[in-house]
Amino acid sequence: MDERWDTHVRPILRVLVKILLPLALRDGLFSDDLLTREEYERIKTYDNAEGTRQLLVSILPRKGPDSFDRFLNVLKTTKGQEHIAQTIMGNTKRKRKRNESRDLSSESNEKYGKLKRELKKERKEKNHWKMVATGLREKFSMGSHNLKWEISKPNIPINLCWPFGRVAEFNEVLHVGWVDRILQRKEGAWEGENHHLPGIDNIWGVFECEEKAYVMHGHGPYREQCQTISEWKSETRELQVLTKIPDENQLDARSVIGHKEKIYLVGGRSDRVDCFDITKREWEPMKKMKNEREWCSLAVIDDKMFAGGGGNKSGPSNSVECFIMEEQKWIEIKPTTNKLCQLSSWNEKLVATGGYDEEAGEHSNCVEFYDKPSGEWLPLPPMNMGRDGHGVCTTKDNKLIVVGGRGIGAWNKVECLKL
Structure with a gap:
């Protein structure tokens, strides 16, 4: 798997979940053989946030060593998603310059672990207050x-x-x-x-x-x-x-x-x-x-x-x-x-x-x-x-x-x- 999925996508996953539209991308990804027919149909069943998470965490990173570059190319050619490719590429350049003398793998794992713990805490709090706020409806x-x-x-x-x-x-x-x-x-x-x-x-x-x-x-x-x-x-x-x-x-x-x-x-x-x-x-x-x-x-x-x-x-x-x-x-x-x-x-x-x-x-x-x-x-x-x-x-x-x-x-x- 291309390590850039870990070093340059996972740290900004929270941002990408909000701005990436997987339904707008699916045709391009399917045409480029980055999605199978089954995966294409499955993405249609998710909302935007879950579809993004499935794409960036479970599906695309496993598509081979060139999957990261192919994904960026699809972003560049998809209307309304071009700026996201620039965001990821800009983040890639900043990461590369900042980490020239560091062990990228070790640092990214540490950041990913911290991010995962923060997301888990946030999700737990969100679920609790969502349950209280909605009153779980009716009965x-x-x-x-x-x-x-x-x-x-x-x-x-x-x-x-x-x-x-x-x-x-x-x-x-x-x-x-x-x-x-x-x-x-x-x-x-x-x-x-x-x-x-x-x-x-x-x-x-x-x-x-x-x-x-x-x-x-x-x-x-x-x-x-x-x-x-x-x-x-x-x-x-x-x-x-x-x-x-x-x-x-x-x-x-x-x-x-x-x-x-x-x-x-x-x-x-x-x-x-x-x-x-x-x-x-x-x-x-x-x-x-x-x-x-x-x-x-x-x-x-x-x-x-x-x-x-x-x-x-x-x-x-x-x-x-x-x-x-x-x-x-x-x-x-x-x-x-x-x-x-x-x-x-x-x-x-x-x-x-x-x-x-x-x-x-x-x-x-x-x-x-x-x-x-x-x-x-x-x-x-x-x-x-x-x-x-x-x-x-x-x-x-x-x-x-x-x-x-x-x-x-x-x-x-x-x-x-x-x-």
């Missing part, structure tokens, strides 16, 4: 900045590193599906960790639909075959088969959710969506998503189904799209802050918890909600520990519950946030 307006996550005891008796989509509450009892058993937390104690369900190879989803509990699971030696959806009888701890998923709908890595007597299967290393009508006992294909997804996170609010996170051919994702059931169409909304976060519905808001912070290189404790009027993700109080792949659900008494997941100390921990 989140009353003292929401004083909310705090609490560790809910007792701990889960099994380490759950990947329970997403398998956590739900039925009849005021928290249920967690894991491999071939369903754990239940009743009156402050966990039950069922040693109760293996006969004939079950792997549980893929635990969900509620019209006040009934359902489980999606696989049979036999291959988890992607013989997929079945069953009703869960909590009193007898038995599964009663509702429907066998048709062979053409059996895809690996699918996610499931229920809404108004219908069950939706989403993704599965594809963009497919299939719906099962519980009343009619019939399957029908739905409008395909805009993106292929595997193990995505799902939530339903006001007859709108949101699908986000998970992964695709390009790796982990933070994109989110919304299926408007009445119109039978998908629209994209602003991506979440982190990839691999989990979506849920809480107080009629779309909430994203955890995920993986690529910049920090660690599991995130970030919690945010989507503010529809502004189209922005606004912060909520962070969890006590970072995690991804966790399970999440909303309880009848208005609590947001997260369970297990990958992260230091998170495997067997349950956290709770109450408004």
